[in-house]
Amino acid sequence: MNDDWSTPTGEYERAYFETANADPSGPAPLPDEEIDPVFGVTESELRMAEVFFYEAALESAREPRASTPEEQEAIADLRAQADRLKTMSPDELEAERDRLLRTGG
Amino acid sequence: MADPMNDTTRLGPTLPDIQRALDEHYTIAVRETVHRFAEWRAALVRMAGRPVPKDYAKELAHDAYTSIWLGLRGWDPERIPLDARLCWIIKDRSWWEIRQAKKRRHVSFDLAIHDPALDVEAAIAIDVAASATDHTRFEIAGLYRQVIASLHELARDDENARAILRCWAQGFVEHDDIRALTGLTKPAFRAAYDRILRLAKRLPPELREAALELLRRVS
Numbered sequence: 001m002n003d004d005w006s007t008p009t010g011e012y013e014r015a016y017f018e019t020a021n022a023d024p025s026g027p028a029p030l031p032d033e034e035i036d037p038v039f040g041v042t043e044s045e046l047r048m049a050e051v052f053f054y055e056a057a058l059e060s061a062r063e064p065r066a067s068t069p070e071e072q073e074a075i076a077d078l079r080a081q082a083d084r085l086k087t088m089s090p091d092e093l094e095a096e097r098d099r100l101l102r103t104g105g
Numbered sequence: 106m107a108d109p110m111n112d113t114t115r116l117g118p119t120l121p122d123i124q125r126a127l128d129e130h131y132t133i134a135v136r137e138t139v140h141r142f143a144e145w146r147a148a149l150v151r152m153a154g155r156p157v158p159k160d161y162a163k164e165l166a167h168d169a170y171t172s173i174w175l176g177l178r179g180w181d182p183e184r185i186p187l188d189a190r191l192c193w194i195i196k197d198r199s200w201w202e203i204r205q206a207k208k209r210r211h212v213s214f215d216l217a218i219h220d221p222a223l224d225v226e227a228a229i230a231i232d233v234a235a236s237a238t239d240h241t242r243f244e245i246a247g248l249y250r251q252v253i254a255s256l257h258e259l260a261r262d263d264e265n266a267r268a269i270l271r272c273w274a275q276g277f278v279e280h281d282d283i284r285a286l287t288g289l290t291k292p293a294f295r296a297a298y299d300r301i302l303r304l305a306k307r308l309p310p311e312l313r314e315a316a317l318e319l320l321r322r323v324s
Contacts, residue, residue, distance in 0.1 A: 039246045044274040045253045051273035052252060054196045055298075056305040058189060061141035074163045075136045081167045082131055085174050097175050100168060103198070 117181045124174055126182040131170065138188040139166045139195070146199035152245050155206035169194035185279065193278065255304055265289055265297035 033042040041049075067075065088096070118126070143162035150157055158164070169191040172178040180190045260267035268287040277283055284294050 039249050041250060041253055046249065047276055048256060048270055048274040049249050049253050050196065050200060051278055052256060052301065052304075054193065054278075056302055057142055057145050058138070058192050059302060060305075061138045061145070061192070062188070067137055071137070071140060074140050074160075074166075075133060077163060078136045078140065078166055078170070079131065082128070082170055082174075085171060093175065096171055097177065100172050100175070100177055103168070 117179060118183075120176045123176075123180055123182070127170065127173060127180075127187070130182065130187040135188045135191070136166070139169070139191045142188075142192040143169075143195050146195055149245070150199050150202045150206065153203040153206045155202060165195045165198060166191065168198065184281065252304075256301070259301065259304060263297065263300060265293055266301050269294070269297055269301060 033044060035042060036046060039046060085093075085096075117123075140162060143165040146165060147157060147162040150161070169178075172194060173180045173190070178190075178194055180187070256270055260270050265287075268289065269283055272278075272283045272286055277286060280294065280298075283289070284291065287294070289297065
C-alpha cells in the first residue's frame with residue numbers, strides 16, 4: 001500500500017533518494033574516491049563543504065547592513081567597469097576572454 | 106568542480122538577451138552582496154598562501170560579471186538570481202586559485218631550495234614563509250574537516266537534510282534541481298536548508314573564533 005500521508009507543510013515527505021540503507025553518518029563517498037592529502041577528506045566531502053560555505057556566505061552577504069566608504073567606492077567602480085565592457089572593441093573583448101580563460105574565471 | 110549552474114543542454118536566452126538582463130539586474134544591492142562575498146573568498150585565497158592584490162575582491166566580482174557578459178559562463182535570468190550566479194562563479198574561480206596556490210607553492214619552494222646561488226639567509230626566509238603557509242593551510246583544512254563532521258552529524262538524524270547534503274556532495278546546487286532530485290516540497294526543502302545553514306551559526310565557539318581570527322590575520 002502506498003502511504004501518501006504528509007504533513008501540511010510536507011516537512012516529512014519522503015526524499016527521492018532511498019536513505020534506508022544509507023550510511024547514517026551522511027553522504028557516502030564514491031567507492032574509488034581518493035582522500036585529498038591536504039584536507040584529509042574526499043572530493044565529494046569537499047564539494048559538500050564548499051557548497052555549505054557558498055550558501056552560508058551568500059546568505060550572510062545578503063543581510064542588509066551599511067557599507068563602509070571603501071565598499072561604496074568598490075561598488076561604484078564595479079558599475080563603471082561593467083559599463084566599460086559595452087564600449088570595448090572586439091580585440092579588447094577577445095583579450096579579456098583570453099585572460100579569463102587563463103585565470104580560470 | 107564542474108559548474109552545475111552552467112547546463113548547456115537547456116535552451117536558454119541568447120547572449121544579447123543575457124547582456125541586457127545583466128545590465129538591468131546589476132543593481133547596487135547585487136553589487137554589495139557580490140563584493141562582500143568576494144571579500145570572504147579573497148581572504149580564503151590569501152590564507153591558502155597566494156599573495157593577491159589589494160583590489161582582488163573587486164577583480165573577482167568584475168571577472169565573474171565579465172565571464173557572463175562574454176558568454177564564457179551561462180546565466181538564465183528566469184531561473185537564478187544574478188547575485189547567486191555571480192557568487193557561484195567567484196566561488197569556483199577562488200577554489201581553483203586555492204588549488205593552484207598549493208601546487209605553485211610546492212614548485213617554487215622546491216626550485217628555491219635547490220638553487221645553489223641561494224644564500225643561507227634567503228633559504229631560512231623561504232623556510233619560515235613555507236612554515237607559515239603550511240600553518241594557515243592546516244587551519245583551513247581543520248575548519249573544513251570540522252564543518253564536514255558537523256554536517257555528517259546533522260545528517261544522521263535528519264533525512265531531508267541528508268538528501269540535500271547528498272546532492273551537494275554530488276555537485277547539485279540549484280534549489281530547483283535539488284527539489285526535483287529529492288522530491289522535497291518547497292517548504293520541506295526550505296526547512297531542511299535552514300536547518301543546515303543554522304549550523305553556520307551553531308558552530309562551536311572555538312571554531313567560529315578560529316575562523317574570525319584567520320580572517321583578521323589575513324585581512
